[in-house]
Amino acid sequence: MSVISNDAAYIQKQEAYQGLNYTGYLVMDSSQPLTKLDVVDKWQPVDDAHFKPYNKAPAYPSYDKLIHLDFEFCFDHNGYPRACFNNITYIEQKVPTLYSAATTGEFNTNPIIYGQVNPLIISHGDIVQIVVNNIDAATHPFHLHGHHFQVLDRPRSGTGNWPGRDVNYARNPPMRDTVAVMANSYAVLRFKADNPGVWLFHCHIEWHVAMGLTATIIEAPDRLRGMTFPPDHLAACDKLGIPYRGNAAGNTDDPANTTGFNTVPPTTYKGPSLSASTKPMATSATDCKPT
């Protein structure tokens, strides 16, 4: 048994785990000789917020765009528990966000057209700073698709919210695509917007995703206009009854028309989007996701 945590509260309890440290072989080919075991006989947790990048890359010295996300659990219109960024829970729309970005022309820089997916528009080349305040009493691992961000600050549990100003950040911060944001604390992240696309930022505890703990970064929408998709992707959407043109509700004549948007989370959980008339096609359903 091993317990890996970089939360100071756990580290202080390390005596409780002495005697539970075992080292063994994972044998994939029994015809091969066993090599010398590399035994780690002392539990010495480290805080990965203090790692240094292998390439010694310095921190981005400033940013062009600040994304400020306050996370806490919340309730929807039906009284169901949800998870919210800035008091708004993510609600899956009829048209996946990437398809809306590709098919709505000049409208695709307007977050309104994407519906309640917590859309965040960023420009190509921007240095983006994400501040996540974790207002919950547990640690949550936040993950970003499409980038490795710098972790400029990730203080201990109980620190409270980001003070609203940038101070004393790491000069050579670690680079990650996931960061554990401590309980009642925050993280400060930076990345360069050099990868046009639609990228989700979400808690990596999957049932928290199901509860709506997701924001959608729409990066360089001007470069996504008119992009084409492989025919098998579109065929999968056709098979599943998922529209792939227009705004969040599939309105193509006027993308600013929000009629038909999904505004209330579903009251049942069905996993990937499947219409009742189609057979489950798990891998194809994933193709229709905006990541």
Ligand SMILES: [Cu+2]
């Ligand atoms: Cu979570």
